[in-house]
Amino acid sequence: MLHDMTRRRFLGSAAAAGIAGTMTGFARSAAAGSGNLTAVEWGGEVVEAMKQIAADQNAATFNWVLHQGGAGAILPKIKAVWPNVDYDYVAGWEGSFNSMVKEDWLETINPADVPNLANIPEKIIIRDGKGNIKAVPRAVGGMYFGARTDTAPIAVKTIDDLLSPDLKGAICWPGPTQSMMLQIVALALHAGGSETNMEPGWKLMTELAKSGNIGRVAITDIDFTNSLTSGETSVGFFAEPGWAAVAKNFPVTRFTKDSNFKAFLYQSGFGVLKNRPNTKATLDFVNFAISPDMNSLYAKVAGEAPLNSKAVTPDNLKHLSFTSDEFSSFVYVPDYNVVLEQQDAWSKRWEQDIAPLL
Amino acid sequence: MTKVRRQPVAISIPDRRDAALTLGPALLVFAFGFLLPLINLAIESLKEFTPGRVGSVENAAATVQNYYELANQAFASVLLTTFWIGGVAAIIGQLVAFPLAYFIVRRISPRMRALTLGFLITLVLSSVLIKTYAIELTFGSVGILRPLLLTLGLSPNSREYINIVVTAGLVHSIIPVATLTLIGAMQSIDPRLLDAAQSLGAPGWKAHLSITLPLSFPALISSTLVSLTFAISAFVIPMVLGRGRVLFISNVIYTRFSDIANYPSGAAISLVMLAAALAVVAVITFAQAWKVSR
Numbered sequence: 001m002l003h004d005m006t007r008r009r010f011l012g013s014a015a016a017a018g019i020a021g022t023m024t025g026f027a028r029s030a031a032a033g034s035g036n037l038t039a040v041e042w043g044g045e046v047v048e049a050m051k052q053i054a055a056d057q058n059a060a061t062f063n064w065v066l067h068q069g070g071a072g073a074i075l076p077k078i079k080a081v082w083p084n085v086d087y088d089y090v091a092g093w094e095g096s097f098n099s100m101v102k103e104d105w106l107e108t109i110n111p112a113d114v115p116n117l118a119n120i121p122e123k124i125i126i127r128d129g130k131g132n133i134k135a136v137p138r139a140v141g142g143m144y145f146g147a148r149t150d151t152a153p154i155a156v157k158t159i160d161d162l163l164s165p166d167l168k169g170a171i172c173w174p175g176p177t178q179s180m181m182l183q184i185v186a187l188a189l190h191a192g193g194s195e196t197n198m199e200p201g202w203k204l205m206t207e208l209a210k211s212g213n214i215g216r217v218a219i220t221d222i223d224f225t226n227s228l229t230s231g232e233t234s235v236g237f238f239a240e241p242g243w244a245a246v247a248k249n250f251p252v253t254r255f256t257k258d259s260n261f262k263a264f265l266y267q268s269g270f271g272v273l274k275n276r277p278n279t280k281a282t283l284d285f286v287n288f289a290i291s292p293d294m295n296s297l298y299a300k301v302a303g304e305a306p307l308n309s310k311a312v313t314p315d316n317l318k319h320l321s322f323t324s325d326e327f328s329s330f331v332y333v334p335d336y337n338v339v340l341e342q343q344d345a346w347s348k349r350w351e352q353d354i355a356p357l358l
Numbered sequence: 359m360t361k362v363r364r365q366p367v368a369i370s371i372p373d374r375r376d377a378a379l380t381l382g383p384a385l386l387v388f389a390f391g392f393l394l395p396l397i398n399l400a401i402e403s404l405k406e407f408t409p410g411r412v413g414s415v416e417n418a419a420a421t422v423q424n425y426y427e428l429a430n431q432a433f434a435s436v437l438l439t440t441f442w443i444g445g446v447a448a449i450i451g452q453l454v455a456f457p458l459a460y461f462i463v464r465r466i467s468p469r470m471r472a473l474t475l476g477f478l479i480t481l482v483l484s485s486v487l488i489k490t491y492a493i494e495l496t497f498g499s500v501g502i503l504r505p506l507l508l509t510l511g512l513s514p515n516s517r518e519y520i521n522i523v524v525t526a527g528l529v530h531s532i533i534p535v536a537t538l539t540l541i542g543a544m545q546s547i548d549p550r551l552l553d554a555a556q557s558l559g560a561p562g563w564k565a566h567l568s569i570t571l572p573l574s575f576p577a578l579i580s581s582t583l584v585s586l587t588f589a590i591s592a593f594v595i596p597m598v599l600g601r602g603r604v605l606f607i608s609n610v611i612y613t614r615f616s617d618i619a620n621y622p623s624g625a626a627i628s629l630v631m632l633a634a635a636l637a638v639v640a641v642i643t644f645a646q647a648w649k650v651s652r
Contacts, residue, residue, distance in 0.1 A: 073616045075412045099619070103412055169515035175602050177617030215515050217602025230500040341410040347618045351610065352432035358517070358603040 035060040035281040040074055040090040042067050044221070044241060046268075049301035050091075053294045060278075060285045068220075070177050071096040072343075078105060083275045088282045090273065093266040094336040095180045097126050097135045100271055107272040107279060109133040114287040119308045124267050136286050137269040138295065139304035141240035142256055142320050143179045144263035145186070149251040152234040156253075158260040159190040162208055162235065169215035172227045172236035173208075176350035178218060180339050182264045183237040184346065185332075189262050195334045195342070202349065209357035217358065221245075239266070240320065244303035247316075256319045262332040265320070268304055396632075403625035413621035424626035433610075433627075437634060440606045443596075444589030447525045451532030451585045452578060458533070459540035460570065464549065475541070481534035490598045493527050498599070517603065524604050527595040532585040539584060543577030544570075579646045583639055590635060607631045 041047040043066045054062050067074055071092045078085050082105065092100070100106050108128075111117050114136055117125075126135040147156050154166045162171060174183050187208075188194060188201025208214065215233045218224035225245040227233045246252055255261040270286045272279065288294060295311035298304070305313055305320045313321055322331060405414035406421045462474050481489075495501055498514070507514055547570060555565035571578075596606040607627065614624030 068616075070617055072619065075619050076616055076621070079412045079619070099410065099412055102410060169513075177613055212515070214603075215601075219597060219602050223602070232498075232500045337410070343618045344407065344409045344620050344623075347613060347620075348427070348623075351436070351605070352430060355603075355605055356432055356435055 035278065036063070037061070037088040037278055037282055037285065038063045038065060038086055040065045040067060040087050042071075042091060042221075042241065042268075044245060046091070046241060046302045046304075049298045050289070052297060052301060053289050054285075056294065056297075057285070057288050059288075060281050067091070070179075072099065072177065075099055075103075078273070079103070085273050085275055087273055088276050088278050089270045089286065091268060092135070092271050093141075093268050094126065095266075095340060097269070097271055098336055098340050101126065101128050101134045105271075105273055106134045107274050109136060109272065109283070113280075113283045114290070116287050116290045116292075116308065119292070119310050120290065121307065121309070124307065126267075126269075135269050135271045136290060137267040137307050138290050139268050139298060139302065139307055140265050140320060141268055141304040142254075142263050142265055143182055143237065143239045144243075145235075145237050145255040145261045146243050147235045147253050147255075148228050148231075148246060149253050151231050151250075156235055156255075159187065159204075162213060163211050164213075165211075167211075167213040167235060169213065170234045171208075171213045172216045172218050172224055172233035172238075173214045174224070174237055175217045175219040176347045176354075178220075179237070179239060179264075180336075180343060181346045181350075182334065182339070185334055185339070186237065186262050186264070189332060195338050198342075198346070202353065205354055206357065209354045214358060241303055244316075254319045257322075257326060257330050259329055261330075263330055265331055265333065267307065399625045399628055402621050403629055405622045407620050407622045412619040418622075424622045425630070427623070428626065428630060436605050436607055436610055437631075439604065440590050440608075440631075441634070441638070443521060443525055443604070443606075444528065444586060444592070447528035447532060447589045448582055448585035450525070450529050451536045452582055454529070454533050455536035455540055455581065456574075456578065459537045459544050462537070463541055463544040475538075478534045478538055482538065486531060486594050487598075489530055490527050490595050493523065493530060494599055497523050497526060520599070520601060520604055524596050524599045527599045528589045528592060531592075531595070532588060535588065536581045536585050539581040540574065540577055543574040547573045576646065576650075579642060583642060586638070587635065590631075 037060050039050070039062055041050050041064055047064055047066060051062075051064070054060070065087065072095060074087075074090055074092075075096065078087070078090075078100075082103075085105070090096070090100070097106070109117070109132075111133065117133070117136060120137055124137050124140075125133055126137075128134050145156075145159070152167075153170055154161065154164055156162065156167075161167070174181075184198065184201045184205050185195045186201075187204040188198050191200030191204050193200035216223065216227045218227060218236070218238070221239070221242045224236060224238045224242045228236065228246045229249065243252055243254060256263040270289070272282050272286065276282070289298070290308055292308050292310035295306040295308040299306040299311060299317060300314050303317065305317045402414060403424050404420050404422065405418040406423065407413075408415050408418070462471055466474065497503055497507075501514075504514055507519070512519055551569050551573075552565050555569055556562065560568070590606070591608055592606060593608040593612065596604050597609055600606075600609075608631075611624050611627050611631070614620050614627060
């Protein structure tokens with residue numbers, strides 16, 4: 001009873017509670033250092049693939065945290081608690097990794113700690129200004145235009161067709177925080193510009209917004225998938241996992257090998273964070289995850305082309321497999337540092353010039 | 359009529375100690391949980407942002423650019439959309455909640471009243487996300503009512519229609535909160551006043567206008583303020599139902615902080631939003647105080 005509490009009893013209880021709390025803290029630290037990893041992954045098939053890979057080993061157990069929105073959304077969460085970060089690795093791509101490298105949050109990867117890195121193409125590996133390896137790539141995905149063939153009101157042949165009155169409300173367009181706005185770079189490329197000369201792209205984007213053809217602006221990948229699978233929209237620009245989810249149940253035409261469109265390739269991979277007690281366990285798991293068998297499993301489940309040269313590329317990812325001639329004709333590799341530094345300006349431009357027209 | 363002026367009351371030392379003990383914990387929580395972060399936000403809003411970085415860098419230069427760049431038509435339009443849709447939703451919410459609260463207090467049995475209150479509390483506690491998707495699946499562009507909308511000549515893809523769906527989403531969440539707020543006020547009105555008015559020949563509607571409405575006016579204002587505050591700070595509802603085409607200030611703040619990591623700009627927008635919301639609340643509160651003093 002509360003009124004029976006004496007000062008001595010109170011101090012005794014407080015001491016017991018303090019010891020219990022300290023023990024809990026020690027227990028948590030011990031758990032953190034015993035191969036219990038916290039990993040940030042994308043949802044849907046990607047995390048499913050990683051769960052299957054994790055189930056094939058016993059060295060580490062996982063707490064899975066999912067990206068909310070784009071991969072960049074994790075950055076403020078890390079900044080808020082840095083240097084006491086809670087994540088052992090963060091799945092990301094060029095966009096988020098370049099930011100993390102600038103903030104000096106990522107461990108330098110020693111190739112001796114990740115032997116399977118030897119089978120990953122050298123030129124795709126992200127390095128800092130001193131040439132240190134800062135992330136481990138696992139797969140290649142694409143961001144590109146496509147259409148749900150059974151519901152698209154017209155057969156889209158070029159980017160100019162996106163302005164057709166027949167496509168009223170039928171386009172699902174990525175929001176300003178999706179795909180680092182490469183969709184507008186694609187418009188710029190079509191109109192003779194590039195990531196360093198975006199005015200033609202913004203002009204075309206303005207026309208598209210005015211046309212009334214954009215039925216939904218997808219803020220998340222689920223927005224995109226729901227919109228296309230429900231038939232709300234039929235044409236769009238999005239990353240591979242989004243298209244793969246739609247293609248599971250509906251016929252999809254992907255414009256990855258069409259000279260009238262440009263596809264963008266990105267690497268998805270692992271960024272291992274500094275200041276964690278589990279770096280060795282994390283690197284061991286990363287090495288395991290990019291081994292030929294696990295990389296093949298990842299590609300099959302997640303729908304991204306494997307980067308380990310000894311892994312098997314599934315037939316359903318042939319649209320992301322390019323010969324060098326195809327690569328130069330259909331794929332555009334932007335300067336991601338320029339794209340990253342322009343995000344703020346482009347996002348504000350979207351809010352000011354495009355959002356009011358939608 | 360002689361006006362009664364409030365006289366300052368001297369507070370004794372024991373009273374002050376009691377006041378400090380009573381208010382202390384709340385003031386402490388307020389200082390650390392609200393005031394300190396707010397000061398931090400204000401400082402952040404005055405820092406220069408380096409594109410490509412996450413938030414402001416260490417020793418960033420001081421600037422008012424983050425506020426200056428908000429002086430444009432696009433930001434004013436987002437602010438207007440937020441207050442316009444939020445205000446309309448708050449008013450519709452009161453129009454529905456007021457008679458509903460009266461009906462619950464005066465027209466149904468105590469058993470039914472308890473059941474209805476339980477239902478309203480359940481609605482308040484249920485997830486906004488679930489309620490929002492329920493509306494999307496009913497009234498959205500692929501909702502079950504889509505054929506009806508098309509028959510009526512309403513395009514589910516039009517901006518007007520999306521505005522209506524966002525308003526409906528807000529009203530859906532406001533009604534239970536507003537009703538519960540108003541029920542207390544209704545219960546404190548003596549029903550014999552209405553009986554007396556009607557026995558003296560006043561028609562029912564006139565008796566309500568001259569007795570129920572004025573007596574519940576302070577509660578109605580409070581309920582409107584609570585509803586308006588909820589509506590203008592809504593995030594999930596405009597995000598899901600607005601299809602990325604209707605933007606509220608909270609969505610813009612989220613984008614600045616979370617997606618492009620421009621903390622200084624996000625902080626500046628947050629403070630402008632706070633100032634705008636406080637201004638609206640102050641105007642309504644002063645208007646109410648002025649009306650009461652007349």
